[in-house]
Amino acid sequence: MRLVSFQGTASGAIEVGVLADDESVVSLHRALPTGLLAAHEGMPDVIARWPRLQPHVQTLLGQAPHVRLSEVHLLAPVPRPPKLLAIGLNYLDHVNEKIVGDQGHEGRALPEHQLWFTKLGHAINGPYDDIVLPKVSERTDYEAELVAVIGQRCKHVPRERAHEVVFGYCVGNDVSVRDWQKRTSQWTLGKSFDTHAPFGPWLTTADELGGDPHALDLRCWVNGELRQQSNTSLMIHDVWAQIALLSQAMTLEPGDVIYTGTCSGVGAAFDPPKFLRAGDVVRVEIDKLGAIEARCVDEA
The missing domain is CATH 3.90.850.10 (Fumarylacetoacetase-like, C-terminal domain)
Known part of the structure; x- marks a missing residue:
């Protein structure tokens, strides 16, 4: 999979997403079941919980609504890494x-x-x-x-x-x-x-x-x-x-x-x-x- 950190052009909130294809992304913050990823959590949290999250993310690729990459601002994948x-x-x-x-x-x-x-x-x-x-x-x-x-x-x-x-x-x-x-x-x-x-x-x-x-x-x-x-x-x-x-x-x-x-x-x-x-x-x-x-x- 290919994961991204991005800001929506409207809200400005930082979100983690997974690329559905070369032109669109699924927001994990919006699409994952409640309780799996809080609004303030970012890519390091997704990485740490990946064994638990991956099955859900795989399912989202075929079901969740997509956002066009052209409509978001891509950040560094890990905007604030521990090191x-x-x-x-x-x-x-x-x-x-x-x-x-x-x-x-x-x-x-x-x-x-x-x-x-x-x-x-x-x-x-x-x-x-x-x-x-x-x-x-x-x-x-x-x-x-x-x-x-x-x-x-x-x-x-x-x-x-x-x-x-x-x-x-x-x-x-x-x-x-x-x-x-x-x-x-x-x-x-x-x-x-x-x-x-x-x-x-x-x-x-x-x-x-x-x-x-x-x-x-x-x-x-x-x-x-x-x-x-x-x-x-x-x-x-x-x-x-x-x-x-x-x-x-x-x-x-x-x-x-x-x-x-x-x-x-x-x-x-x-x-x-x-x-x-x-x-x-x-x-x-x-x-x-x-x-x-x-x-x-x-x-x-």
Whole structure:
């Protein structure tokens, strides 16, 4: 199934829905039996209760009234996740590409351990909403990424069982302000500007995808120019290894969002660099998961 978070153009209330087809959605808040999903509950609650809700949702697809996607505003599938985590330097071609600010040497050393950082909640953005270019920098960049969403509370997950705790997958763009990112060894500020964590357009459940996310083509265009093209099979640390490590340090919870790394072709690697400018349109697409697309605008 494909789940979405959306706002109706009339009420403005945030609802969780399931796509009935490519053009319409069923609101779970409106259609589920009374008591299964309260008005204030969102996607993490749906994920946590999915074993109980799924049979009802399956029935709704053939019975409940649909709302046209054109009549709603799609939000990030998990608008306020418990945690938003991202891994850096997780494709070898990205590790090896020359990046502006690396003092002229080719590539970078392969990290000895997985390199993790956080993107803060205010960076989350809808799949088709504008990306705001901050007035304090001219080095805003794009990074096409597969996004994984955790499905159950877990700790110390063995790698061979990590697939059991993933609820589903999205398309993401780890927007990065390169000069702020490189000011310190901690990347949080450079990765957390407002609107710089778009993902979506929907949350495709793991069973819908087929269970294994490690054979998906990933592409990114800027103004129609193909900038990034790779396959998730080329991750250095696959999704299972990422979950195994993270769950050693922290309890993972339903709705936690994980950005799983980007490939080569980022704007900072071109000579001269191709950083984002107002009016640019960035499209990220992953096989079987859909595409997100955003226009870049200057900060007011």
